[in-house]
Amino acid sequence: MTEHDPIYDADRLAEIVELDLLDAEVDPILQDVASRAAAGLGLPVSLVSVVLDEALHVAASHGIDGLWLGETGGHPVEWSFCATSVRTRDAFVVENAETHPYHKTNPLVVQDGVRCYAGVPMISSRGFVLGNLCVVGLEQRTFAEDDMVFLRSMAAEAVARIEERRES
């Protein structure tokens, strides 16, 4: 990571705060987006994630109640699959985490059983990657182009909802 790493961009972090993405109160519409994303792809977990400088913050979710992630509301950024999209500004897919060069030693994989992941960046109207809409599974699987089109449409819904906060 360098000083130009967008993860640490103060303007991006200011945008996240301005859009009230760190509020403890969960937006029911974002929650609904997460639930529909999980159901649409037949996976147990979906997150509306906000990637901060040192941690991933869960803004809305489906399927993490009762898990430690549900209690902490996030996890260290070095364990985050979603952080990749902040750097690439593109979707990130891991079909088998056990063989992924970086994530095969990720505690979320080794200890908590994550096996597959697909995330699409949520990019604000000012051009900042806020985080991802992502789905997570406990078994390896492939993601077809139709799956990613669906996930992108869900991410667009999430961004539209988030942008409403700027106008209100």
Place this chain on the structure above:
Amino acid sequence: MLSPPSAPGIPGYNDYRAPTEADARAALNRVFGLERGAEHWSLACREAGLSAGGVNGPEPLARVIHALAAQGGPSKAVARSIEIRMRTYTRLAAKSLALSDGGQG
């Protein structure tokens, strides 16, 4: 991130350690640069009734992080990051202890 030798790592979680004052200051430095990072930290410490360099242990650190969050802007995001890292450590340490005692994690 740096941690004092007294903070035990979490087995199975890449020896994950509790965040310290040094970690929080390093995080601010990465976002704001050395000079402004130090200014934000000193201000938060003053607001919490503590001195920069003397924030030892999770409870004083939590007080300073609360004050840092109140600054708003990127400081609030950095504060939330450290808060999540603290909560993660607390939760996983409890889980690890429960498992080592033969209970449920």
